[in-house]
Amino acid sequence: MTGPEDEPDDAPGPTEWRTGPEPVGVGPWPGGPEAWPDDPRYDPELLAAGDRRNVVDRYRYWRREAVVADLDRRRHPFHVAIENLHHDANIGTIVRTANAFAAAAVHVVGRRRWNRRGAMVTDRYQHVHHHPDVGALLAWARGEDLAVVGVDNAPGARRLEAATLPRRCVLLFGQEGVGLTRAAAAGADSVVSIAQFGSTRSINAGVAAGIAMHAWVRAHADLDAAW
Template structure:
């Protein structure tokens, strides 16, 4: 199978307050597929072992093993960084030229398929139940949403991230990798 050449956009993902190790594993796998440069985990999001990890080794091993079930190896290939302060991370990314896009169902959100992403974008994901809280939404440059056509009004966070990452990775690609 050949790998298609797509727009070389820099994409990072911020997973804030995700509860499920399975969602984290799925997010890592999906992020690897769409060539995300790094996944940042903030809040209480579980994450695999890190080189400078200060957590209890037994906890690290247990979380890494559980994440690995849905990550299918991406827990070893996808760069993951734990950041204690989500607001400082957002400002740091913005200073580095990233546009912060929150993925959220919101009246002010832009439909993901209609969004023209910049060359550097940080996709912020919120928790599985409440999404991105209001104070964090205010720190986003744009809110994006996946349109819903059926009876359900929301998607699992890792599934929504997959749809968004596909759109962010391929938008502006004419099939030959030209913009």
């Protein structure tokens, strides 16, 4: 059997499929069915028609389940949670960023429904869980021995830039505009803030989540394992 990781560096592979000035995925596997890899991770429909999904080259033509299974072997031991009180449009962006940084899971707290547009279909590959309220999230985190780190620019918060995030943790964010609820801030093991230097009171929740996740990556991730 052959797969991407056992093929030699000079092995023939798919070429970029261009429909305009920028590449959009890849076309059918070169050489037709006779040349298809003998590997169950590959999807015959994608091999035949091409793969235009938003995935890195390693996962081109792979079945969705195979991609998820491979990511599960590589996920980092941090989680991301966000309070969803008013159908926050930032959750999709947070899911997409969590996928990019291989977070263990994203947890939506409060309303179950969320706007998936910003996720750019990455929610198919990222574990997303729901908790009815902050109390349920905190109880789950305690049961998993995960430290809960609230992220908010509230008085008394420690600067993220000067803090060391726990390796096993949940990064907890509040609703866009209002920040962490009192219950979330009180239940967190610690609260950190992101240093700001302009006139705005706060930054976008999706941006804040990306900054915090990257801080975790800088502190704990094996950068040699990055794509």
